Amino acid sequence: MTDQSKIIRSEQFTWPGIKRKEYKTEGSGFKGIVRYVILGEQEDEQALNMQTRYFEIEQGGYSSLERHQHPHTVVIAKGAGSLILGNEYRNLNFMDTVYIAPGLVHQFHADRGSSFGFLCVVDRDRDRPEIPENEEALKQWITDPDVRKRARI
Amino acid sequence: MTDQSKIIRSEQFTWPGIKRKEYKTEGSGFKGIVRYVILGEQEDEQALNMQTRYFEIEQGGYSSLERHQHPHTVVIAKGAGSLILGNEYRNLNFMDTVYIAPGLVHQFHADRGSSFGFLCVVDRDRDRPEIPENEEALKQWITDPDVRKRARI
Secondary structure, eight states, X not given: OOXXXXXXXXXXXXXXXXXXXXXXXXXXXXXXXXXXXXXSXXXXXXXXXXXXXXXXXXXXXXXXOBBOSSOEEEEEEEEOEEEEETTEEEEEOTTOEEEEOTTOOEEEEOOSSSOEEEEEEEESSOOOOBOOSSHHHHHHHOOXXXXXXXXXX | OOOOOEEEOOBTTBOTTSOOEESOSSOOSOEEEEEEEEESOSGGGTTOSEEEEEEEEEEEEEOOOBBOSSOEEEEEEEEOEEEEETXXXXXXXXXXXXXXXXXXXXXXXXXXXXXXXXXXXXXSSOOOOBOOXXXXXXXXXXXXXXXXXXXXO
């Protein structure tokens, strides 16, 4: 199939032509988060080496605490939130851009009084995320106790 | 150099740690447009296979009319504008997402009463854009006369 150019319309941080998905279909360690794969998944988008996703976390929710070898490019598009990034805990605001280098543990939190939405671009072909098996493993992943106490697994 | 995770802060659609660049350093056929390469160009971002750029066009301006084999992923981040996409002329609004497939001619216009800003993600390694040499060439690129009269070269 030849790739087709297209405009994918947005309405209030939804994309009516794109199905809203569960964040993950298995596992736990996440809360109140949805996912749209806006571009890079369809049969007529095969020239793209990357996928563009939008994640939205409702107030009080969080993504998986995870690490993987593929890097992340993240651009904040809605509201504000926080990020565990290795041994750091940082706030994030509109249009702030995050580079998550290979292997670094991370977790997004909507803990700043609003829902929190961000675009996340990744390679189409990528490794699966790894999550800590238990609290003992978490101590290896995040050595700073103040940051670790914010983590949810 | 090992890649470093980082947060690139934004203020009002600028990224103070990132230098604002001219859109292109040579050629003509564009007007009132600036460029930020937010991610994917630095030495400590080499795990990224893509670059994330932000372009902003002031009211009345436009990007180059061009085509190339690398695909574009574009997400509208500020204001509203229009896009020549092959033989179509389409409006674009906040968070609308565009897939520009290989080879299709395109040109962004800030012609809807505001400045117009968009994120554009591309492969790090990509071909150079081709532009039409003259009005005769343009007739081959854009066959619809109503769309063609909106083109600027």
